[in-house]
Amino acid sequence: MPLPRKKKRLTAKDLQREATRARLLDAARRLFEAHGYNAVSTTEIAREAGVTHGLIHAHFHAKAGLLFELIAESNAAQTDAAWNAARAERSLEARIAAILRVFAEADASDPELLGVMEGYFWQWPEALEQRNREQRVAGLAPLHWALQQGVSKGELRADLDLDRTVKALFAIYTMTLRAAVFDDAAPAACADEATAQALLLIDGARPR
CATH class of the missing domain: 1.10.357.10 (Tetracycline Repressor, domain 2)
Structure with missing residues (x-):
């Protein structure tokens, strides 16, 4: 009987990536709810999350990608x-x-x-x-x-x-x-x- 496949162990880099995504989503949710989607810039979202602006594009392609993830939830x-x-x-x-x-x-x-x-x-x-x-x-x-x-x-x-x-x-x-x-x-x-x-x-x- 084959042994069950082991789950891939998350590395420190994987955990950091997931934490960054979570911070960006939380920041986007707060800002969109407070000010509306169009009134919020990616720079403001990054600042709220405490990360660099470029990470939004690396993780979500665009500001609308953040919105997609929030809606998907x-x-x-x-x-x-x-x-x-x-x-x-x-x-x-x-x-x-x-x-x-x-x-x-x-x-x-x-x-x-x-x-x-x-x-x-x-x-x-x-x-x-x-x-x-x-x-x-x-x-x-x-x-x-x-x-x-x-x-x-x-x-x-x-x-x-x-x-x-x-x-x-x-x-x-x-x-x-x-x-x-x-x-x-x-x-x-x-x-x-x-x-x-x-x-x-x-x-x-x-x-x-």
């Missing part, structure tokens, strides 16, 4: 909330509406940060894109489950491509968030519009 809680909301409903329509409501309440609560992240995802490093794709799979799992339940109950066609339908629903949702950034739409309004458009798509997936 909250994604698990958002996904849990979406699961709870979906499982509390009985119909496909209500489940989709509940999930999109949870998403919007988190994503559209701060339009400034939402706009920053929407712009950043077109230019972030490939490694960050891969991480984001993995996070999306987990985050959209409640929608995938709701659709699968709809197929099982005969509410949707048996041959429905679930993966593509989830991607289409997410595209609809993402587009409706623009109203929060440019029209000062409230999260609830974004969720309602996303739900209305999503149900149009769902109607086309009904059994014939």
Whole structure:
């Protein structure tokens, strides 16, 4: 029987790197909450963390990379909330509406940060894109489950491509968030519009 693989022992350099990342994230969180994202510079974040300015780019690529990490920390809680909301409903329509409501309440609560992240995802490093794709799979799992339940109950066609339908629903949702950034739409309004458009798509997936 093979011996279990030993965990890699962290070196002093590894520990220092993790400590630096943690200090930068804590500093960014405090400053963003106190002054807003756009009012804070990378120099101020580095000063608050007690490190040199260049370490932000070494660890996070850019100021927006810091924001990405802070948002990623909250994604698990958002996904849990979406699961709870979906499982509390009985119909496909209500489940989709509940999930999109949870998403919007988190994503559209701060339009400034939402706009920053929407712009950043077109230019972030490939490694960050891969991480984001993995996070999306987990985050959209409640929608995938709701659709699968709809197929099982005969509410949707048996041959429905679930993966593509989830991607289409997410595209609809993402587009409706623009109203929060440019029209000062409230999260609830974004969720309602996303739900209305999503149900149009769902109607086309009904059994014939």
